[in-house]
Amino acid sequence: MDKIGLFYGSDTGTTEEIVEKIKDAFSKEISLHNIAESSKEDMEKYDKLILASSTWGDGDLQADWEDFENNLENIDFSNRTVALVGLGDQEGYDDSFCNALGHLYNHVKDAKIIGKTSTDGYEFEESTAVVDGEFIGLVLDEDNQNDLTDKRIETWIKQIEPLF
Known part of the structure; x- marks a missing residue:
């Protein structure tokens, strides 16, 4: 399957x-899945995945995750290609910023x-x-830097789309 599961x-x-x-923003076909309504089998259908979660509390995954x-x-996951997206608040939670991504x-x-x-x-x-000194995915702070989000998404997609 050539589709990307997000x-x-x-x-x-x-x-x-x-x-x-x-x-x-992607030119390739992406199928969106709310993790609250998804099964292990839904995820296993894809060789190409994007996983997105916000960080809650003191660095926790979003509740459905x-x-x-x-x-x-x-x-x-050994034969899959995965990109990660994390949302967090770097000012309010500067000691656990986007830990859900981790x-x-x-x-x-x-x-x-x-x-x-x-x-x-950041x-x-x-x-x-x-x-290793880099975020392991796209990191967004909608609370403090939402004016940078669209550009960050655009730059990130240019980077990853050819790799899918």
Whole structure:
């Protein structure tokens, strides 16, 4: 299957809005899946995946992703290409900024991970989303830098689309 499966969790609708923007900006076909309504089998249908979650509390996955997390442990990601998207608040949670991305990464790191981005332009203390000095995916802060979101999405898609 050539389609890309984009799985997301959204409590307030912000992540859902972001994945809609990503889907609209891609030239390749993307199938959106709310993780709250998805099964392990739904995810396994795709060799190409984008996983998106906001960070809640002190660095937790979005609640629907937490409910789905056990399924991630039982999926073989080794022959899949995965891009990650994280949303967070770097001012209010500067010690756990976008840590949900780190949680997702730990489950899918056997995959071919694409879409790493620079930490330049962000102000935070700690983040498990940073590996080897880079974010392991697209990181967005809709609370403090929403004016940068569209450009960040556009730049990221130019980077990853040829790799899908």
